[in-house]
Amino acid sequence: MRVAVLKEDNCQPKKCNDECHAFCPPVRNGQECIILDDKTGKPHISESLCIGCGICVNKCPHDALIIEQLPSELETDMIHRYSMNGFRLFRLPTPSKESVVGILGPNGMGKSTAINALSGRIIPNLGDWMDKDADWDGVIESLPRGELRDFFVAVKAEKIRVALKPQNVDRLPKRVQGTVRDLLTKVDERNMFQEMTEKLGIDHLLERTIQQLSGGELQRMAICATLLRDVDVYFFDEPSSYLDIHERMRIVGIIQELSETKRVIVIEHDLAVLDVLCDLVHIVYGKKGAFGIFTPARSTRQAINTYLDGFLPEQNVRIRDKPIKFLNHSDRVAELGSQVVSWGGLGKKLGDFTLSTGEGAVHRSEVVGVVGPNGTGKSTMIKVLAGEHDYDEGWVTSSASISYKPQH
Ligand code: SF4
Ligand code: SF4
Known part of the structure; x- marks a missing residue:
């Protein structure tokens, strides 16, 4: 299947000569492979007419186009597509009971879309981006019987509540006012304020304002706020950044304990943390801003080794040019x-x-x-x-x- 994506922010029709349209071979042969929008001047690319020559990608002076050929098996696995030439997501991670499920892969591959779908904030359109009436029944029917399908049955019945520890905790001081105590008291749905603040080592920070906290303190406060919510699925987006090794290990223990009774998904780039924390890991790969593909869950070790290797044997897909190899330290x-x-x-x-x-x-x-x-x-x-x-x-x-x- 062909994927043609326009990076909206890059496309600047007023600062180019419509090279994408002018040089496209099917357009030159009279086919409407690229139509320039009457109002914006931006291209609409027909994936069915595109022959994948890549000329538009090379000619565009603003690096605004991505044309990729994806395996045809993915055609039935599209979960969500934002627009005709917008980002699309294939497959989803599965929140599993009694497991910490990890997500491993670069940013910009659709993890936010996945979280929004799993939390019920968006109803996946299964690729039909014009369908404004997408419903949960369609999503449920599209999935094979199993844990993910059962999960969406519960999402449809509004039985699933989620909490998210956001990725960029350094933005919290701009968005949240008040003291640490104010913030955590408001979200303490489990009546575990004292226990959690002590466990996370932030009980001495309660009277400080959010603006007075360091990166590591903001991270622990955000993790604490997430843990205090009484929900069904907990998402932790990069919980280890800003934390030192002792704090990371402390977080690992707390999240693992949580997973004994709740579903937990962790997005993490630190392979050592992922290794010790997660039971299962989904690798996500794709092209930043264009498409993301979640692989089925693997055991953590297998997922990390596969990721480092850069080759997915089951899918026969290379996700990186070269394997990642750790160099030996050279004494200089x-x-x-x-x-x-x-x-x-x-x-x-x-x-x-x-x-x-x-x-x-x-x-x-x-x-x-x-x-x-x-x-x-x-x-x-x-x-x-x-x-x-x-x-x-x-x-x-x-x-x-x-x-x-x-x-x-
Ligand atoms: S995609 Fe590139 S060449 Fe085409 S209109 Fe946008 S900026 Fe111009
Ligand atoms: S890749 Fe597709 S859209 Fe781009 S120039 Fe070639 S045929 Fe046209």
Whole structure:
């Protein structure tokens, strides 16, 4: 099956010469493979007339088109399509009882669409994007008998409630006002406020405003808010970002405990966390912004190895040009260059927190790692070295200008 997708944001008919239309071979032969919209000037591409030559993709000056050939078996597996040349999703992950189900794959492959479908926020149109009256019966009939079909029967009966831990917790301070206590009290449907805040190690943050929290604290607060909801399915979108290794392991235990009584789906890029947390994993692959395909669930180990390998044997599909291989560390001490920055006895007071360091240095040709729990001053030290913070005590020498990539 042919898939033709227009990246709406990229397409700029006023800043091009309609190259997609002008060079399309079927159009030149009089077929209406591409029609330019009367109002917007943007192309509508007929997938049935397109011959897949790719000329429009190469000619478009704004990288606005994607043309792909997909296996014909997928034709009956389309779950949702937004428009004629819009994003489409094939297959769905299955929320399973007593299992933590993981989703592994790049962003932009339709996980939000999947979550919206599984939560009943959108009724999947099964590819018929013009059908504004799509109903749950059609969705249920399209699925083979099994757990996913039973799940949608419950969604139709409005027996499924979901909670979502959003991906971008750093956006919460702009969207949510008040203290941590205010926010968590409002969502405490399970009467587990005290237990969960203690388990997540945020019980000392309750009187702080959301705007005062660090990335790791925001993450734990968002996870806590999700856990406090009394729902049937819990989605955790990237729960490990901003967390140190101890906090990650703590979250793993809490989510696994939750899965004993509730359905849990976790979207996670950290393979180590996925490995220890999940019972089953769906790989999602496709083309960012164009289409996404969920594979059936595999055991976690098998899914991770398949993902790293970049080849799906059952589907006979290569999802990446090359396998991901972990390189062995090469010791480069012999090539150590001159000193770039050094420091000693640094002291910096920030509110209740005081940083104190020993001596250290960074040389050319050297990568220096800093490891330790959140809240112990790693960022403060880096900011001092980068000149973003003054220091109260100690010394820093620097013979180079320093660029600093902040945490969030
Ligand atoms: S797809 Fe490209 S060539 Fe076609 S109208 Fe849009 S910007 Fe112009
Ligand atoms: S890929 Fe399809 S739409 Fe694009 S130029 Fe070729 S035939 Fe036309």
